Amino acid sequence: MNKSTTPRELRQAVRAGQYDGPTAGYCEGFVQANLMILPQEYAADFRKLCELNARACPLLAVSEPGNWTLPTLGEDIDVRSDVPRYCLYRNGRMAEPLTHLEEVWRGDLLVFALGCSFSFEHLLMSNDLPVRHIELGASSPVFISSIDNPRSGPFAGKLAVSMWPFKPAQAIKAIEITSRYPQVHGAPVHFGDPNEIGIADFNRPDFHGLSVVRDGEVPVFWACGLTPQVAVIAAEIPFAIGHAVGHMLITAMSVDQLLS
Incomplete structure (x- = not known):
């Protein structure tokens, strides 16, 4: 295709x-x-x-x-x-x-x-920012964080996040670009130490995906649209x-x- x-x-x-x-x-x-x-x-x-x-x-x-x-x-x-x-x-x-x-x-x-x-992957690539999972021919890895979702009726659970690696200067640029598009998740929710949001090993995602964090790069985490499925499973x-x-x-x- x-x-x-x-x-x-x-x-x-x-x-x-x-x-x-x-x-x-x-x-x-x-x-x-x-x-x-x-x-x-x-x-x-x-x-x-x-x-x-x-x-x-x-x-x-x-x-x-x-x-x-x-x-x-x-x-x-x-x-x-x-x-x-x-x-x-x-x-x-x-x-x-x-x-x-x-x-x-x-x-x-x-x-x-x-x-x-x-939706915003091409915007990053057109600004010379790497999208690692596309380079690897895969989807981004997704993790279930320790961040609680607000409860609504039976739905709550934890926030799901996708991980994309960048060098620090690239991460700043990615944040500037994605923050302009809140209807497709907007700016990331976390970058740096994954343990701070309950992720013990970013090489072992909860949902299938593929990425590699290389020397000099930091993992950057965006809120993910698999969060509703986590909420449905919990409910x-x-x-x-x-x-x-x-x-x-x-x-x-x-x-x-x-x-x-």
Whole structure:
């Protein structure tokens, strides 16, 4: 799959079963979205979680109950088939990975689309900043930190963070750039010693990803859109669906539209 393909072309390839891989580095200039799909009875509490924890859960769009479209993010989006891989959770445990949702779709489900840091990768690279996981052909590693999420109904858990390594001067530049895009996580939440946020070994992520911290570099941690899945696991609700790690919905929204 050509990484310079358009969002619509990539979604069509995913829908047709022609691509099911990670989306890091694809369709630069367009917003990538994390997904959380929940029964309507949990929607109000989850929306409140997003409002209380906007750094990790920047809300881009919400569907109507039972509706699998997100017209503000792309006229032709079908959330049931346009994400390369999904995770189905039952009672706080991952029940199975999926590539399509038609067989498990329900009329009471709402889709929450949340901004993703993959959206600003090209901005870093265009400013001569390395994006290590793209160099390695992978997704960024994600860790469950010791930072508590604010509680909303059954949802709380810990903050998930992605790690990107930079030299100190590069880290300052990355912070300046990303702080202008709060709807795709904005500035990092921590840099330096990972033990200060409860991460004992940054070579062993909680969610699959790949990075290497080289001599002279410091690990920099951004709030991650897997935080809702951590909250769903902790809440042990009967049914929920999220995107698989590193496998996002690529929207038709330009990153420039989010510039603050």
